[in-house]
Amino acid sequence: MNRLPDAAAPLEICRAELAEPIRLTELAEDWRRDLNALESRSIRRDRDAVRRIEAALAQSGDLYAFTSALQCAMQAYANETLSIWGDAALNTAQHQARLIDELTQLSGAWRVFCFAPLQKLPGADAPPGTFSAWLRACQDEMLSVVRSSAAQSRVPASTVTTGG
Numbered sequence: 001m002n003r004l005p006d007a008a009a010p011l012e013i014c015r016a017e018l019a020e021p022i023r024l025t026e027l028a029e030d031w032r033r034d035l036n037a038l039e040s041r042s043i044r045r046d047r048d049a050v051r052r053i054e055a056a057l058a059q060s061g062d063l064y065a066f067t068s069a070l071q072c073a074m075q076a077y078a079n080e081t082l083s084i085w086g087d088a089a090l091n092t093a094q095h096q097a098r099l100i101d102e103l104t105q106l107s108g109a110w111r112v113f114c115f116a117p118l119q120k121l122p123g124a125d126a127p128p129g130t131f132s133a134w135l136r137a138c139q140d141e142m143l144s145v146v147r148s149s150a151a152q153s154r155v156p157a158s159t160v161t162t163g164g
Contacts, residue, residue: 020106027102031095038088045080049073 056069 023102027098034091041084049077
């Protein structure tokens, strides 16, 4: 793993702390823009539905024609609602994925800075991968050190001398 020199780590944290909030704000702005677009589609859908019902009331002379026009208006309303919901779910998934990526990058800089002293332990170099893999490697190294020191501290009874 490429570790930063000790003097560069605080500079990397500072850079991340300055760059990431701006990027997170841009992501929030993009998400808000998409939500506003969905809201305008909802308003357009409602307005069109009201206009269709109004036209059905004005143009239909009997109950059958009104019912038929009302069913068409409700079907168009339901189709547009499902389309809006699908787009909202897709937008949410995409924006959440981007947000998680940005937060992961931000936490990566903190991890490098905060755990740099622990990485100086003998045999505790961080493997490339996730934080949990790195933590497991550190735990395994600590357990092996404890086991080896426990094995060395066991002295056979025949070598113990009694003082007089």
